[in-house]
Amino acid sequence: MKNYSKPKTDNWQGRKSTKNLYLHEKVKCVPLDEIPEPPKKSITLLGYACDKGVSRNQGRVGAVDGPDVIKNSLGRFPNHLPSAVQLYDAGNITCTKGDMEAAQAKLTSSVCSLLDKKQFPIILGGGHDVAYGHYHGIKKHLDSKKEGKSIGIVNFDAHFDLRQNTQNNNSGTPFYQIAQECKEEHISFDYLCLGIRKDANDRSLFQTAKELDVTYVLTDTFQIQFLDEINTWINAFIKTVDKVYVTIDLDGFSSAFAPGVSAPSPMGFTPHIVLECLKTIIASGKLISVDLAEMNPKYDIDGQTAKLAASLIHHIMDLQFP
Ligand SMILES: N=CN[C@@H](CCC(=O)O)C(=O)O
């Protein structure tokens, strides 16, 4: 299959038990086209092993290895999933000959098929261009049902990623591309950014955000002491949409927590505020799919970023499948 590699059991190792106490014992490595339609919802992890968007955006490459490193870290975590909930690793979407658009297209069809099969997808990046393919997979799935359901995007990120794609599509353009397509389709572009850094987005990006009516919280106020106000913003946003797609760019976290990214944020946000926001979003019952972007093992220190990513996934699974 083009732009795809099958799941590798080698990625799943750790302490051994006889009772599925660990996630490496719980997970089933199943190729994408063999993922079953379960009677109950279940979870599928799928990697987006591509950093072409990062290199096109003049960033530091290495995120191509992000998905496998996250899986490797996650496998060592304890398994608290109900036994009726399945956990699959469906392998990785790959990028060949620098054709990022082909990788995004493959991600779109894969996410759509996972959602058609009632899976809860957790996509592991890879550059933040993962968001373009991921969003379209959700959209394709919802559009096929012809129920007119809308998608709200919640992006935890230091960056708007609203750069114009006049030169090329890259890791800094996905939400601009989506916004333009929404305009063409006469549907609203619902985009909430949490943790935006003023010192990492130029004036024209703030202007684009204003023109597109983007709601955002700056990283200075994206802190636990402002949680009530942040929750008010999140709930107001969620109310206006039918489904919520959450994308977590690891570079929004302070580099004290997430050094292993292409563009680190020394004064970024904490994991605690993100967790509280995830609780609010998941409590709404509207969360349809999640991704984690920009995991770059080349710059990680002692596996901290991979462990943070794995811990976020663990929390999300716990909240979504109590
Ligand atoms: N996905 C990341 N996008 C950021 C990268 C910033 C940087 O390279 O410093 C952006 O384009 O703004």
Ligand SMILES: [Mn+2]
């Ligand atoms: Mn970012």
Ligand SMILES: [Mn+2]
């Ligand atoms: Mn980003």
